[in-house]
Amino acid sequence: MMDSRNNENRAQAGQYLTFTLQGQAYGIAIATVCEINRMTRISPVPQVPDFVSGVMNLRGKVVPVVDLGRRFGFVAAAQTKETCIIVTEGSSGQVGNIVDSVSGVVDLSAQQIQPPPPIKNQGQISFVIGMGQTENCVVILVNTAEVLCQSELLDMKDIHAAIAAAGQLGEVA
């Protein structure tokens, strides 16, 4: 049905937690989400890439926090009342992900999920595991398991552009 390459890194049908970054909707598989917290105090850490905001105290556990917006190549968004930290379980333990806002949970069937759009530097976007089509918007499905690994530098702007160019999305806010 879909192209055969690397099927395990493709979004599966199921429930996705949706959130926004720069006005665009994103989704992560609900199974990887541990909890959602309000923005809390984050202690900066030296010698880290600039998308790592620091570490936070999660009930006695010290958890690294990634600014997902910066991780995806945007300029840091101003912090609002909506700003949240989504704690996910990844390959290196729990990680907090700062997002602009959390929207809700969508249930996507296999028909609603398409492979990621082709863009100029395919290697960069192994983060993007698919595009979910809901009634009123497109959700970029991402896998944050390797979010802390530095090897991959991301520029989601390319993807936004690709989506816009393909006419799937209309205007990217």
Add this chain to the structure above:
Amino acid sequence: MSEDTDFLAKVRFEFLQEARDLLDSCEEVFLGLDTSINRENCLAEVFRAIHTIKGSGAAVGFVSLVEFAHAFEDCLAALRTYPDRLTFELTSLLLACLDAMRTKIQMLSEGKDDNVPTPELEQKLGLARDLIVKKAGPKAQPVHQAFGFFEDDEDPAHGSVATSTSKASVPGPADDNHAARRDCGSIKVDSSRIDSVLDLVGELVVLKSQLINKTEPYVFDTSLGAVVSLLDKTIRELQDKALAIRMMPIKPLFMKMQRMARDLSVKTGKAVEFEMDGEDTELDRMVVESLSDPLLHLVRNAIDHGLENAGERQKSGKVEPGRIQLTACQSSGRIIVRITDNGRGIRRDVVVKKAIEKGLVQPDVKPENLSDHDVFSLLLAPGFSTAEKVTDISGRGVGLDVVHSQIEKLRGSLLIKSEEGQGSSFEISLPLTASVTEGMIVEIAKQMVVLPMDRIRELVKIESHSIVEIRAGQAVLNVRGQMLPMVDPLALLSPHSAGLHVTGKLAVVLEHQDRLYALVIGSVVGQMQVIMKPMNAALPHDVIAGVTILGDGQVALIADVEGLVQTFLRSGQPRTSERMMA
């Protein structure tokens, strides 16, 4: 089917764990055999352990292990009949067999076949057994019918001996011992579970202090005050008790050293008397584990280079065997582990000569002008000696810098004392646990940083004229005439604060490897005991020893003074070479 294999795997796993414990307990008994008066009971205990391994091993189908255990058991059975035939060499053979058993069990637990070729050992065991039994002669009075317990065993000694009289070797007292040990009732718990409990206790402590702050306005409510203060006390006690769970006695480590001393004594042909004291002293499990390497090194050094051989000892009027003492004790919140030998001691003149060759001290320095501390500190200097040559002359200096840095990693220190001709002592001083540390909380560019208390020498006020800029970006601080290099505090801050300028009126003087460095800070916030947690492995942490959660729930970084200085020295190097080239 798969359920069956699952079950077998589980049973085998349990067996291997049990076998490992049994072997450990054996080793302890074995080392006692050399001197023990209660030899028969000791042998009975070892015999029982090997017998158990044989029996349960057969039940789970480890054929090769069982065969070996069988040979081992035969030899032990013969020994039990004639305990007075036990020689030093025999004990060595038995210890070697114990090691072979351990290797086999290790291989089995790694899922490999246990087919380590041990025919040589098995043959030796057979020979030893025959020898023991033959020597017995007709007059011997073995005692093995007293052990009705093991009657199902085909004891080779059985046939050759006609009568048996039970005497002191009836396993009564040993059984009592055994029972007493079991009574302590211990359970094995995965250490990650303990850590998660400790995390929660830490969080509870934080919440408690928040609660105490919140209840301050209600001082007149005495019943509330009583509850809060009770809660405070209870949580404090809970924290102490929780931390104590991680503690273990240093004894297993000492046993390991004793074993190595014995092996080395055989290898070097020097008779060694090994003494232990304070082996019940308790330490954090992590500290015990990381102390193993440095201690091995020091004990090896002491026997290999410290102790003289028999002839030399006789010449200097010393008694043979040479003595190695290993002691542990707790003193003013620290653990002191001391290794003492009564060997030849360290020759000061050789050390100084070597240091001059290496360019560590000025060539015109006379050994007699240096204090003992100065001379022995030279031994710890990096690269003082890695060559065997020095060992031949001075007998010391191999890799001591490595030992020293390992100990420093544990936030400990190493003190050397030596009297030429009388012997040397190496004293390791360690904090009680690796996880609780006394720290000073300072503020640097609005960030909280914890500096380990034991690395802080003093706090100084910075006057504008006391900073001497050598060149852009490098300066020294004049503290009462002493010029201290100024370490860049920005190394401790995140990339987000790049460009921030740290301006403070205060500097902390930090000590690292006998040198002092100055670190400019904004202000001092306070001093407290912090529970150190490891930093997330995915984040690099050269300059951070760990993190901790402060009383208000905020996460603070704990600075790694060693890493900080290293980073500072590294960043300084290219500039130096530039200057040299210019």
